[in-house]
Amino acid sequence: MSVIASIEVLPTRLRLREPFAVAYGTHDTADTVLVRLRTDDGIEAWGEATPDVHVTGETYQASIDALAEVLGPAVIGMRLDGGLDAIGIDAIVERCDELAWSAPAARAAIDIAAHDAAAQRAGLPLWRFLEQRIVSAGGIAADKDHLLISRVVSMLDPDAMADAAVRHVHAGFSTVKLKVGEPVDWTIDVERVAAVRRAVGPGIGIKVDANQGWRTADVAVAAISGADGAPGIAVSGPLWVEQPVVRQDLDALAEVRRRVPGTAIMADEAVCAEADVERVVALGAADLVNLKLMKTGGLHHAIRADRIAAAAGMRTQVGTMVESSVASAAGLAFAMASANVATVEMGGPLMIADDPGDLAGCYHGERVVLTDHAGLGITMRL
Numbered sequence: 001m002s003v004i005a006s007i008e009v010l011p012t013r014l015r016l017r018e019p020f021a022v023a024y025g026t027h028d029t030a031d032t033v034l035v036r037l038r039t040d041d042g043i044e045a046w047g048e049a050t051p052d053v054h055v056t057g058e059t060y061q062a063s064i065d066a067l068a069e070v071l072g073p074a075v076i077g078m079r080l081d082g083g084l085d086a087i088g089i090d091a092i093v094e095r096c097d098e099l100a101w102s103a104p105a106a107r108a109a110i111d112i113a114a115h116d117a118a119a120q121r122a123g124l125p126l127w128r129f130l131e132q133r134i135v136s137a138g139g140i141a142a143d144k145d146h147l148l149i150s151r152v153v154s155m156l157d158p159d160a161m162a163d164a165a166v167r168h169v170h171a172g173f174s175t176v177k178l179k180v181g182e183p184v185d186w187t188i189d190v191e192r193v194a195a196v197r198r199a200v201g202p203g204i205g206i207k208v209d210a211n212q213g214w215r216t217a218d219v220a221v222a223a224i225s226g227a228d229g230a231p232g233i234a235v236s237g238p239l240w241v242e243q244p245v246v247r248q249d250l251d252a253l254a255e256v257r258r259r260v261p262g263t264a265i266m267a268d269e270a271v272c273a274e275a276d277v278e279r280v281v282a283l284g285a286a287d288l289v290n291l292k293l294m295k296t297g298g299l300h301h302a303i304r305a306d307r308i309a310a311a312a313g314m315r316t317q318v319g320t321m322v323e324s325s326v327a328s329a330a331g332l333a334f335a336m337a338s339a340n341v342a343t344v345e346m347g348g349p350l351m352i353a354d355d356p357g358d359l360a361g362c363y364h365g366e367r368v369v370l371t372d373h374a375g376l377g378i379t380m381r382l
Helices: 060-075 087-100 104-122 126-136 158-170 187-200 217-229 250-259 274-283 299-311 325-337
Strands: 002-022 025-039 044-049 151-153 175-179 205-209 265-267 288-291 315-318 341-344
Touching: 002 060, 002 104, 025 060, 025 104, 044 104, 044 325, 060 087, 060 104, 087 104, 087 299, 104 126, 104 299, 104 325, 126 299, 126 325, 151 158, 158 175, 158 187, 175 187, 187 205, 187 217, 217 250, 250 265, 250 274, 274 299, 288 299, 288 341, 299 315, 299 325, 315 325, 325 341
Parallel strands: 151 175, 175 205, 265 288, 288 315, 315 341
Antiparallel strands: 002 025, 025 044
């Protein structure tokens, strides 16, 4: 048995290689909070919180405070087993849920660090540790040996987005994700999608993410219908459209799905906890669900949410808040471990200029091959 001896909270601002623009703002940095967990038997493990008030509902300072003042002190002295039952992890997650339910990114940092430590103690890479836990709970083995990711194109003018998409295709990516979401003049978004399609040709997959920007069902339906019928993309529209309306309005999301039956709809900001997945399923509000560790509160809850989606016949995506090697390695491990995860977007290590970890070495174009090293499988430069 291992015991958590210390938790170190490290607020960190990481430079992005280029500005990242979405419907609600533009970012030049990834403001994240790293957590270093040490056990009494010499294990060093890492976690990460990357909050976004638009998504997780918590500010950067709120995550720091929750980790430094509440969660960190609360888990010191708790046990961390390395067996597949991982009783220690379950107790740690339960304790964090009780103390800081409204701070899912902060909880994710502790959850990730605890899983890293437990997998190290078991001598297993985290993806294998998670897969064995899933199987032992009645799930099926994912049997994956690599993952494929897509690159994200920031919300810019149509020609600039087309140029960026072409660069990603030339770098070996067969799908690109376009950030859109003009709440007033949605025709600009139609132009963006059409410009990219004309630039990359019919064989490249295009995903569209409005980040709640279209807000209402009527605007979303108009934009999606316009994109489907725009010149140059009629025969090859978006693979799916992600979170077209405000996250609180699941009825509107369901309405969009009913009114554009030819386009798959993905729920993102609308889904944080397992109960949200259940509501999406009950309303028939989406075809897919984007699970992010920062929204679910870490791996423990992400696996449970994925199980609910799978039971309803709904595939999932593992998404990112533009996270460093730490949370990205955790998200990729989850994607490798789950047979139900159909798509992955953990591109943070490719977007961050001064990542403290070395996960970028696992990326080969769109193909990601994780190591067999125990735990997260990364080396940190801190």
